[in-house]
Amino acid sequence: MHAPQNEIIEASAELVARVRERRPHVHCMTNTVAQAFTANMLLALGAIPSMTTALEEIAPFVARADALVINLGTLDRERREACEIAVAKAGEVAAPWVLDPVFVDRSETRAAFASTLIGRHPHAIRLNYAEFATLARAERDTTRFALNHRTVIGLTGATDVVDDGRRRATISNGDALMSKVTAMGCAASAIVAACLAIDRDAANDNPWRATGAGLVILGVAGEVAAARARGPGSFAVEIIDAIHRLDRTTLTSRARVT
Amino acid sequence: MHAPQNEIIEASAELVARVRERRPHVHCMTNTVAQAFTANMLLALGAIPSMTTALEEIAPFVARADALVINLGTLDRERREACEIAVAKAGEVAAPWVLDPVFVDRSETRAAFASTLIGRHPHAIRLNYAEFATLARAERDTTRFALNHRTVIGLTGATDVVDDGRRRATISNGDALMSKVTAMGCAASAIVAACLAIDRDAANDNPWRATGAGLVILGVAGEVAAARARGPGSFAVEIIDAIHRLDRTTLTSRARVT
Amino acid sequence: MHAPQNEIIEASAELVARVRERRPHVHCMTNTVAQAFTANMLLALGAIPSMTTALEEIAPFVARADALVINLGTLDRERREACEIAVAKAGEVAAPWVLDPVFVDRSETRAAFASTLIGRHPHAIRLNYAEFATLARAERDTTRFALNHRTVIGLTGATDVVDDGRRRATISNGDALMSKVTAMGCAASAIVAACLAIDRDAANDNPWRATGAGLVILGVAGEVAAARARGPGSFAVEIIDAIHRLDRTTLTSRARVT
Numbered sequence: 220m221h222a223p224q225n226e227i228i229e230a231s232a233e234l235v236a237r238v239r240e241r242r243p244h245v246h247c248m249t250n251t252v253a254q255a256f257t258a259n260m261l262l263a264l265g266a267i268p269s270m271t272t273a274l275e276e277i278a279p280f281v282a283r284a285d286a287l288v289i290n291l292g293t294l295d296r297e298r299r300e301a302c303e304i305a306v307a308k309a310g311e312v313a314a315p316w317v318l319d320p321v322f323v324d325r326s327e328t329r330a331a332f333a334s335t336l337i338g339r340h341p342h343a344i345r346l347n348y349a350e351f352a353t354l355a356r357a358e359r360d361t362t363r364f365a366l367n368h369r370t371v372i373g374l375t376g377a378t379d380v381v382d383d384g385r386r387r388a389t390i391s392n393g394d395a396l397m398s399k400v401t402a403m404g405c406a407a408s409a410i411v412a413a414c415l416a417i418d419r420d421a422a423n424d425n426p427w428r429a430t431g432a433g434l435v436i437l438g439v440a441g442e443v444a445a446a447r448a449r450g451p452g453s454f455a456v457e458i459i460d461a462i463h464r465l466d467r468t469t470l471t472s473r474a475r476v477t
Numbered sequence: 478m479h480a481p482q483n484e485i486i487e488a489s490a491e492l493v494a495r496v497r498e499r500r501p502h503v504h505c506m507t508n509t510v511a512q513a514f515t516a517n518m519l520l521a522l523g524a525i526p527s528m529t530t531a532l533e534e535i536a537p538f539v540a541r542a543d544a545l546v547i548n549l550g551t552l553d554r555e556r557r558e559a560c561e562i563a564v565a566k567a568g569e570v571a572a573p574w575v576l577d578p579v580f581v582d583r584s585e586t587r588a589a590f591a592s593t594l595i596g597r598h599p600h601a602i603r604l605n606y607a608e609f610a611t612l613a614r615a616e617r618d619t620t621r622f623a624l625n626h627r628t629v630i631g632l633t634g635a636t637d638v639v640d641d642g643r644r645r646a647t648i649s650n651g652d653a654l655m656s657k658v659t660a661m662g663c664a665a666s667a668i669v670a671a672c673l674a675i676d677r678d679a680a681n682d683n684p685w686r687a688t689g690a691g692l693v694i695l696g697v698a699g700e701v702a703a704a705r706a707r708g709p710g711s712f713a714v715e716i717i718d719a720i721h722r723l724d725r726t727t728l729t730s731r732a733r734v735t
Numbered sequence: 736m737h738a739p740q741n742e743i744i745e746a747s748a749e750l751v752a753r754v755r756e757r758r759p760h761v762h763c764m765t766n767t768v769a770q771a772f773t774a775n776m777l778l779a780l781g782a783i784p785s786m787t788t789a790l791e792e793i794a795p796f797v798a799r800a801d802a803l804v805i806n807l808g809t810l811d812r813e814r815r816e817a818c819e820i821a822v823a824k825a826g827e828v829a830a831p832w833v834l835d836p837v838f839v840d841r842s843e844t845r846a847a848f849a850s851t852l853i854g855r856h857p858h859a860i861r862l863n864y865a866e867f868a869t870l871a872r873a874e875r876d877t878t879r880f881a882l883n884h885r886t887v888i889g890l891t892g893a894t895d896v897v898d899d900g901r902r903r904a905t906i907s908n909g910d911a912l913m914s915k916v917t918a919m920g921c922a923a924s925a926i927v928a929a930c931l932a933i934d935r936d937a938a939n940d941n942p943w944r945a946t947g948a949g950l951v952i953l954g955v956a957g958e959v960a961a962a963r964a965r966g967p968g969s970f971a972v973e974i975i976d977a978i979h980r981l982d983r984t985t986l987t988s989r990a991r992v993t
Contacts, residue, residue, distance in 0.1 A: 250786070250787075251509040251767040251770055251786075252770040252771050252774055252786045253771075254509055254510040255510050255511075255513060255514060255659055255660065255771060256771060258510055258659035259658060259659050259709065259710070259713070262656075262657045262658065262659060262709060263657060263708065263709050263710065268659065269580065269583065270508070270509075270510045270550075271508075271550065271552070271580075271584075273552055273553035273556075274553065275552075275553065275554065275586050276552065276553075276584045276586055276587065279583060279584045279585065279586075280583055280584060283583055292786075292787065294787070294789055294791075294792065295789035295790065295791065295792075295813075296791065297553075298789075322785065322787075325785065325795060325796055325799055326787075326792045326795045326796065327795065328791050328792055328795075329792065398778075399778045399779060399979070400775060400778065401771055401774035401775050401778060401784065402771065448976075449976045449980070450779065450975060450976030450977070450978075450979035450980055451775065451778060451779050451975055451976070451979055452775070452779065452971070452972040452973060452974065452975025452976040452979070453972055453973075453975075453976050455710070455775070455972075455975075456710040456711055456713075456714055456972055457710060457711075458710065459708060459709055459710025459711075459713075460706075460707045460708030460709070460710040460711055461708070462708075463657070463708035463709055463710070464707070464708055509767040512767055512768040513768050513769075513771060513772060513917055513918065516768055516917035517916060517917050517967065517968070517971070520914075520915045520916065520917060520967060521915060521966065521967050521968065526917065527838065527841065528766070528767075528768045528808075529766075529808065529810070529838075529842075531810050531811035531814075532811065533810075533811065533812065533844050534810060534811075534842045534844055534845065537841060537842045537843065537844075538841055538842060541841055555811075713968070714968040714969055714971075714972055715968060715969075716968065717966060717967055717968025717969075717971075718964075718965045718966030718967070718968040718969055719966070720966075721915070721966035721967055721968070722965070722966055
């Protein structure tokens with residue numbers, strides 16, 4: 220009844236309803252490839268996205284945000300500096316932030332910068348298996364990594380893993396077409412950020428549960444979308460509609476968390 | 478018969494036909510989130526978009542444009558400089574330009590820059606209610622603001638207002654899903670710019686009427702799209718199709734201008 | 736039987752199957768307008784896109800790529816420098832690269848930079864008629880141009896031309912809606928790049944045939960998409976689905992190469 224798995228499923232239904240009601244502001248430092256899809260996924264969920272990466276503007280935008288996503292795609296010097304400012308400001312205003320170390324397996328510069336940011340204790344790190352393997356050289360598994368870095372790992376792939384070092388759940392929702400649409404990972408990170416923002420207000424907030432809930436929301440929406448899609452083009456449209464229409468019954472009946 | 482409302486409705490039907498025929502070039506200085514959707518909306522309308530923001534290239538692109546949109550999203554120093562060059566060049570070649578002061582309510586830097594640009598007399602300012610409230614501190618209403626700054630205000634929301642200080646109309650078209658798709662405001666500004674470009678050629682050109690026509694075109698397309706959409710994902714697709722298929726009968730039968 | 740036209744048609748069917756199997760990495764230096772659509776088209780084809788343009792990262796990304804696209808949209812000084820690095824690195828790792836000189840007819844800076852890059856011998860140049868007219872002042876036709884610059888010309892429009900100076904084919908597939916979706920040209924260049932990457936592995940590799948195959952793939956997908964689309968919005972979705980579902984029968988029965 221109160222098994223951790225059930226906590227995540229219950230949180231997914233609860234948070235979808237509360238995001239729509241509260242409309243959290245989520246600021247995303249993300250690459251230009253991912254911006255429009257991520258913004259539309261957040262809007263469909265009921266959140267309010269903002270996306271500026273300009274050095275002069277990042278602080279006031281994060282100051283008014285309820286959560287922050289730092290995605291390392293298309294990363295140049297100026298954007299790295301803007302990330303540092305954004306993370307510092309999120310700390311000041313106590314907004315949770317999510318790190319998305321996209322493609323760290325392709326560039327040592329990115330991997331090094333990701334390590335620096337992990338030292339600043341993101342509330343969650345959302346990444347895929349190849350990215351985790353690059354960052355977690357010293358650690359064998361997500362549990363050790365989460366403990367060492369005092370964060371929640373949201374590892375996504377055919378099966379998702381959510382681990383805060385004390386609790387670990389696996390989520391088996393989603394569809395293969397999710398890997399055929401650009402920015403799906405970034406959208407996952409943004410949904411997790413919106414969930415963290417809202418969960419924060421609860422008496423017993425719990426970033427592990429909120430991170431898992433975010434991944435359940437996206438995975439279930441992916442399944443609903445796949446049932447109607449004819450390929451990755453229509454899937455990208457259908458998943459936005461599915462996020463917009465998601466309800467408690469669909470989430471609790473479809474969620475597969477163990 | 479010649480009521481101002483009817484002028485706007487008639488202009489919407491007229492301008493849709495003439496944009497398709499004349500294919501005006503619309504150059505958009507806009508944020509990276511909005512670029513693809515805005516370009517696709519302009520193409521669907523029959524216009525030809527260009528989007529470069531590079532300092533070295535902005536002058537030749539604007540020199541060959543029939544209208545210009547300045548959208549303040551994702552604004553850094555270099556882009557501000559490029560905006561100044563673009564506005565100056567538009568003046569030289571007598572191309573109308575539209576200011577879209579997106580999110581000025583979130584950043585004082587943007588608000589200050591928007592005020593500077595308003596001093597350069599945009600042909601129209603397309604913005605939402607929160608943005609207007611930030612910019613119009615000294616003025617109580619759109620009429621005063623339009624008069625003081627010698628421009629046309631195109632205020633968009635549940636109801637749109639078009640005001641040039643002498644005439645004021647309200648437009649009650651559109652659908653709630655329009656606020657769930659990123660870049661819809663930027664697309665509105667771009668459609669207004671295309672209408673201003675074409676209206677300019679008329680013997681009795683009238684930026685107030687052309688701005689209102691642009692908002693009617695988008696609002697009616699939004700209603701047509703909403704009738705087929707299942708959520709914001711399919712709505713964003715349907716509104717592009719609707720713009721592409723829009724005809725006089727649909728516009729004149731659906732337009733609600735008072 | 737072994738007519739050059741048949742070679743292109745056969746290659747289109749062969750390369751679609753092999754791209755799905757081999758999943759080539761295609762790095763695109765492209766403008767921010769085109770990034771998401773291009774990435775999604777490559778994913779639908781079965782390739783793996785990457786898109787960073789950051790100076791510090793471009794070399795390691797291209798080093799791990801199987802092909803490179805250089806698209807000149809939204810071009811500033813830093814991006815020009817990154818292009819130079821990318822082309823040099825592609826040479827080192829023997830990855831084929833495609834030049835897409837978008838809008839060179841609008842800016843002399845771009846045209847000059849395109850000429851510099853053509854001097855570096857791209858494996859193919861994918862461009863439209865207006866862009867070709869700007870670059871080919873000295874040469875009368877695609878044959879002369881291809882010979883002089885030792886490259887393959889992939890000229891796209893109502894009819895496509897593929898020319899390497901020794902062989903010339905025309906492709907009459909596609910649909911008028913292709914010109915109503917932004918970034919369709921960039922997607923064409925990216926598909927050609929994926930085909931060049933895979934063709935390279937063949938014993939008898941042939942960039943002319945691979946370029947033609949890429950254009951046939953896109954053109955046939957465009958026809959399949961047009962049969963289901965209601966306008967450019969749904970067309971952009973349908974063409975991604977069509978690329979994903981394309982098979983030998985559809986390609987060989989629909990390809991029109993002479």
